[in-house]
Amino acid sequence: MQQSARKPDEDNGDRARRHSQALVALARQVWTGHSTLESALARICEIAADTLEVERVNVWRLHPDHRVLRCVHAYDRRSGEHNPPGYDEAFDSDNDYGRRLDEVRVFDDVDVRHSPALQAALGDYFARHGVASLLDAPVRSEGALIGVVCHEQVGQPRTWSVADQAFAASIGDYVAMAAEIHRRRAAERRLRYLELHDAQTNLPNRDHLLEVAHSALRPSGSMDAAVTAIHLQLETGDGDRAAQLVAVSALLREALGGDATLARVRDDAFALVPHRSLREAEALELAGRCVELAERALAGGTLRASAGIAFSHDLAAPSADMLLRNAELASQRVRSLGRLERCEVFDAGRHRELLERMHIERALRDAHERGRLHVHYQPVVDLADGRVRGAEALLRWHDDSGGWRPTSDFIDVAESSGLIVPVGRWMLGEACKAAAAWRAAPGSPPIELAVNISARQVEQPGLVDDVARALDASGLPPERLWLELTETALLPDAPFAIQTLERLRGLGVRVALDDFGIGHSSFARLKRLPIDGLKIDRSFVAGLPDDSVDMAIVTAIVMIARKAGITVVAEGVETAGQAQVLLKCGVEGAQGYHYGRPMPLADLRELLRGPPG
Numbered sequence: 001m002q003q004s005a006r007k008p009d010e011d012n013g014d015r016a017r018r019h020s021q022a023l024v025a026l027a028r029q030v031w032t033g034h035s036t037l038e039s040a041l042a043r044i045c046e047i048a049a050d051t052l053e054v055e056r057v058n059v060w061r062l063h064p065d066h067r068v069l070r071c072v073h074a075y076d077r078r079s080g081e082h083n084p085p086g087y088d089e090a091f092d093s094d095n096d097y098g099r100r101l102d103e104v105r106v107f108d109d110v111d112v113r114h115s116p117a118l119q120a121a122l123g124d125y126f127a128r129h130g131v132a133s134l135l136d137a138p139v140r141s142e143g144a145l146i147g148v149v150c151h152e153q154v155g156q157p158r159t160w161s162v163a164d165q166a167f168a169a170s171i172g173d174y175v176a177m178a179a180e181i182h183r184r185r186a187a188e189r190r191l192r193y194l195e196l197h198d199a200q201t202n203l204p205n206r207d208h209l210l211e212v213a214h215s216a217l218r219p220s221g222s223m224d225a226a227v228t229a230i231h232l233q234l235e236t237g238d239g240d241r242a243a244q245l246v247a248v249s250a251l252l253r254e255a256l257g258g259d260a261t262l263a264r265v266r267d268d269a270f271a272l273v274p275h276r277s278l279r280e281a282e283a284l285e286l287a288g289r290c291v292e293l294a295e296r297a298l299a300g301g302t303l304r305a306s307a308g309i310a311f312s313h314d315l316a317a318p319s320a321d322m323l324l325r326n327a328e329l330a331s332q333r334v335r336s337l338g339r340l341e342r343c344e345v346f347d348a349g350r351h352r353e354l355l356e357r358m359h360i361e362r363a364l365r366d367a368h369e370r371g372r373l374h375v376h377y378q379p380v381v382d383l384a385d386g387r388v389r390g391a392e393a394l395l396r397w398h399d400d401s402g403g404w405r406p407t408s409d410f411i412d413v414a415e416s417s418g419l420i421v422p423v424g425r426w427m428l429g430e431a432c433k434a435a436a437a438w439r440a441a442p443g444s445p446p447i448e449l450a451v452n453i454s455a456r457q458v459e460q461p462g463l464v465d466d467v468a469r470a471l472d473a474s475g476l477p478p479e480r481l482w483l484e485l486t487e488t489a490l491l492p493d494a495p496f497a498i499q500t501l502e503r504l505r506g507l508g509v510r511v512a513l514d515d516f517g518i519g520h521s522s523f524a525r526l527k528r529l530p531i532d533g534l535k536i537d538r539s540f541v542a543g544l545p546d547d548s549v550d551m552a553i554v555t556a557i558v559m560i561a562r563k564a565g566i567t568v569v570a571e572g573v574e575t576a577g578q579a580q581v582l583l584k585c586g587v588e589g590a591q592g593y594h595y596g597r598p599m600p601l602a603d604l605r606e607l608l609r610g611p612p613g
Contacts, residue, residue: 019167022051023174030178037182038073042082044178045075048151048171052164055154056129058087059139059175061147067094069148095121102145106165106172107136111157133158135165137172141180149175191556198264199539199549200242201249206271206324209263213273213320217312227312228278230287231327232270232294233335235304247297255293260286269331270294271324280345283309287343306334310346360413364397368423372398375430376598379607380450380569380591383583387441388608390448390482392591393431394598395423420454425466427451432474432481434601438608447608450482452514458485459496464503471507478508482533486514501530512569516557526564534561536587538572545581558586 026047030040045057059073074087093101096117100107110133112118112126125131133153139146149172160168196208204212216227232252236244245268252270256262260274274286287307294305308330310323330346367373377391397405414420428451435449457463471478483504501511512533513526526534536557543550554570561568570582573592582590596607 015161016163016166019051019163019170022047023167023170026174030174031181037178040178040182041073041175042075044149044171044174045073045082046077048149048168049075049077051167052135052151054135054151056131056150056152058150058152059147060150062093062145064144064146067092067098069093069098072147089125091122091125097121101136101138101148104138106169107134107138107148108160108165108168109134110159113157130154132156133160135160135168137168137170137175139172139176139179141176146179147175148172187556194553199543199547199553201246201264203249203253203270204261204263206263206265209261209265209271209273209324210320212261213323216273216275217318217320217323226277227323228274228283229310229323229327230272230274230283230290231265231308231310231324231331232272232287232290233306233308233328233331234268234270234294235306235335236268244297244303248294248303251293251297252290255289265324265328269328271327280309280311283311284343284345291343306331307343308332308334308346309343314346357413357416360410361417361419363399364410364414364419364423367397367399368419368426373423373426374398374600375427375434376600377431377434377604378591378598379596379604380448380589381595383579383587383590387444388447388595389445389589390450390480391435391604392450392484393427393452395427396598415454415456418456420456421460424454424457425470428466429470429473432470432476435480436474436476438605440608446477446480448480448482449476450484450512453483453485455485458500463500464507467504467509468507471509479510481509482512483509484512484514484535498528498530505530505532512567515571526560526566531566533567533569536568536570538592541570541572541578541582541592542574544578551581551585554582554585554587562586 026044029035029043035043041059045059049055049057055077057075057077058071060069061072062069068090069092070090071088073083075082076084092098097107098121109115109118112122112131112134119126129152131152132155135151135153137149137151139148149168151168151171196204196211198205213227213229234245234248245264249262249264249270252262252272256272258275260272262270262272265271270290272290274283278286287309291305291307295303297303308327310326310330312318312323314326315322326346330344334342334344374396376394376396378394379388380390380392381387382389395407395411397407397410399405411420414423431449431451435447438447438449440447453463460466467481467483470476471481505511510532511530512535513529513531514535515537516534534557536554540550540553540557544554545551558568567589568587569589569591570578570587571591573579573582573590573594575594578592579590579594599607
């Protein structure tokens with residue numbers, strides 16, 4: 001197709017205005033919520049070709065590692081065809097043409113036949129497509145070359161005006177913006193997916209299942225049928241535990257198909273919510289089948305499974321969380337009775353577990369009164385230089401048998417009974433008193449203290465006063481105190497919790513979001529929460545440095561946090577390799593067994609004092 005005729009006296013100003021109008025119209029068409037990268041590139045190429053009156057417009061992406069340009073979208077104005085057969089050709093950019101793209105805003109040539117450098121690099125391409133003149137606009141992202149938009153005149157050579165060059169440069173910018181919007185949308189979709197899915201099994205997680213159960217909790221038309229939840233608890237034996245869980249999840253997913261939503265709700269447990277109401281007999285049959293499937297997944301292995309079933313008609317009020325908890329409690333009863341191959345329906349009138357919880361509560365109160373609760377400390381280090389920058393205070397119970405009871409044995413009871421409030425107040429005071437005596441090495445920043453705050457404490461109107469009294473009594477400067485809480489603690493009454501956080505920060509203390517990346521944590525909430533730091537959950541650290549998905553998640557968390565001015569610490573660091581890759585990702589601090597287990601105060605003092613000499 002020959003170049004269309006132009007008026008010899010066409011004014012550059014008129015052409016520039018026409019180009020500007022085309023760009024404005026293009027923006028209205030491209031930057032919509034429904035546009036994809038492919039549709040955006042297609043419309044950009046069409047507008048560019050029509051406005052410049054050229055036969056061909058192509059978008060090329062640069063692969064920087066190999067210095068190769070590959071066509072990702074091609075448009076032929078003569079036929080109106082997009083991406084004709086063979087369009088995705090590629091050529092080497094490690095030549096004079098590629099180097100020029102790195103240096104210029106636009107690259108134009110009136111007659112490519114008389115350019116030895118272009119002929120050497122692209123002569124075959126020009127001959128194949130009949131290209132006589134070109135006007136190329138580099139595409140850049142954050143200053144780096146990522147591609148080029150090629151406006152190609154076929155047939156007769158053409159001189160490009162200043163207005164043409166400016167328009168082409170803007171087209172390059174539009175392609176860069178389309179690519180960035182596509183990248184951000186893909187990242188947001190991926191992060192949303194990761195928020196609601198387990199990375200190891202690729203199943204939905206507990207948050208996802210809560211949403212499913214919440215949607216299903218509607219008044220049932222029958223008293224005998226209701227929303228059902230089944231909790232499948234696993235006890236793995238020897239061998240690769242992760243591989244066992246993946247095998248079980250695959251078999252369950254295949255068997256259930258679209259009849260139920262299956263989720264991984266704990267490290268060693270799955271749960272499912274059937275998509276239709278089940279009678280008790282049907283639920284027992286389904287739960288029994290799940291137990292059989294789980295144990296069949298490892299034929300000849302030692303994996304054992306138990307299932308608990310709960311129905312919504314046993315709830316005092318509709319609650320997705322309580323429905324799942326009831327199913328889990330039922331599975332725990334099966335295990336406590338040693339019936340690992342049996343299923344149990346949750347019994348709202350069950351007394352045995354209530355008695356056990358009451359026993360734990362009485363023993364815990366007694367331990368608190370008799371001074372058998374202790375505060376241990378786990379060091380937090382600066383990844384850049386290995387310096388101990390602080391320590392997290394952790395509650396430990398020294399019981400009558402002389403052993404240390406893990407926090408998981410009693411923290412739920414302490415939380416539900418409200419005992420966590422006085423215990424937490426005592427622990428805060430003890431930890432602040434200890435931290436006030438810590439001394440950093442000359443020239444180093446002060447040693448910081450981190451203390452966990454539970455959901456029950458956040459609900460108490462006196463929390464801010466408790467913190468203020470602990471600081472006053474100990475003399476600990478408020479800027480050395482970090483209060484850590486999970487996002488679950490903010491959910492029951494988010495406005496009140498956020499107001500409490502703001503008042504705490506008003507004291508001068510800093511607030512961190514613990515276990516970030518699991519539960520309800522999301523990037524969208526970061527901009528609404530008054531926090532100063534976050535801790536990356538250990539589940540995203542465990543797979544480093546080999547797990548590329550974990551690496552991508554950590555990198556994304558650090559990038560967003562850095563832009564928000566939020567400090568990032570990683571939990572569960574157990575190897576030097578994990579520490580190195582976290583440092584490379586930009587994580588500032590770390591804690592875990594690689595640096596030290598939770599230890600008594602005396603041992604921490606020795607650690608802070610450092611080796612002699």
